[in-house]
Amino acid sequence: SAVISQKPSRDICQRGTSLTIQCQVDSQVTMMFWYRQQPGQSLTLIATANQGSEATYESGFVIDKFPISRPNLTFSTLTVSNMSPEDSSIYLCSATTGGNTGELFFGEGSRLTVL
């Protein structure tokens, strides 16, 4: 299993600013992902965080807006750049250990409100 810690847990941000969310896993994992979840909505995959290389982004998400780093197997960051109110959401870090179940472990999420 894996325990994922995310910070900040919540923040209120001004339009035009950027915020970096940190994700730390307590054990080595094979893959790490970043999801976005609007309150009361489903989860949308932003990107796969690749260790030591550029993240792989899903359709509708670009590196300039959501730069992601993963310097080692257990740590990743997501930056939400030049924020607007439409970026208000919960951002979830997730990871898999690559076991047979394919289980995704999730962090507690970072709730961002952009004014």
Added chain:
Amino acid sequence: GQQVMQIPQYQHVQEGEDFTTYCNSSTTLSNIQWYKQRPGGHPVFLIQLVKSGEVKKQKRLTFQFGEAKKNSSLHITATQTTDVGTYFCAGPFGSGGSNYKLTFGKGTLLTVNP
């Protein structure tokens, strides 16, 4: 694009009643996973189904995977207030053979009246 559709969107039941949520995929899935998210919490893995027609049980929860591996269901017998939350199905739609990039259904929010 690849989609996972889930119904109903909401379900309110009296404690002790049964509950079922259904999930349909536009394409055949190699596997399907189910997650539960309590209000204010994060998604927690419940189970993965892999085989055509597979049925798995966890206490009062019964999970099924369709014969064509395009649909699935989660049935809860005799709901309790602890069952409250949103239940998501998720299927892998990774490119390049990745089985770990999941597309989530919209979820079914279950509320239970004690």
